[in-house]
Amino acid sequence: LTDMVMALPGLVVALALTAALGPSLFNAVIALGVLSIPAYVRVARGQALALREREYVLAARSMGASTWHLLRAHVLPNVMPAVGVFMTFHLGAAILASSALSFIGLGAQPPDAEWGSMIGAGREYVLGHWWYVTIPGVVIILTATSLNLLGDALRDWLDPRLAREGA
Incomplete structure (x- = not known):
């Protein structure tokens, strides 16, 4: 099921879901959130499967630890950083997708301010007042880039192997 949902183009499905539910920021966020669940499931499952065979998990299991104890004490604390x-990487993409939906009129509706709808409203003034579209566009890019850099720094900080290798 996860592979089937991830095989579909996310923005196109979000566009269809938001159009079916009606144009609003809430519906756009719901559509984008539902479509991102399989990606989070895949990351968490991959980490959990890798941890399942680690020595400390096998040792705790051999000493009689229950499944819930293994999950709470060993698996979850090591899955959550990933x-x-x-x-943080996904939030930048979600902001871009939400802005795209608002730009075409399926996200935030006036008088709500949202960067994509600001660009959409300012496109008819782009020749005379270029800053109407440039400033929200630059803010979107800076926010997405900042979140990606934050995710990169967080990964470097949380992964002890990178610190040992000097990467």
Whole structure:
């Protein structure tokens, strides 16, 4: 099921879902959120499967630890950093997708201010007042880039192997 959902182009499906639910920022966020769940599931599952065979998990299991104890004490604390790093990378893409939906009129509706709708409203004034579209566009790019850099720094900080290798 995860592979099927991830095989579909996310923005196109979000566009269809938002159009079906009605244009609003809430519906756009719901559509983007539902479509991003399989990616988070894949990251968490991959980490959990890798941790399942680690020595400390096998040792705790051999000493009689319950499945819930293994999950709470060993698996979850080691899965959450990877999910957190993925979330910071994914937030930049979600902001871009939300802005795209608002730009075409399926996201935030006036009088709500949203960067994509600001660009959409300013495109008819672009020749005379270029800053109407440039400033929100630059802010979108800076926000997405900042979130990606934050995710990169978070990954470097949370991954002890990178610190040992001097990367």
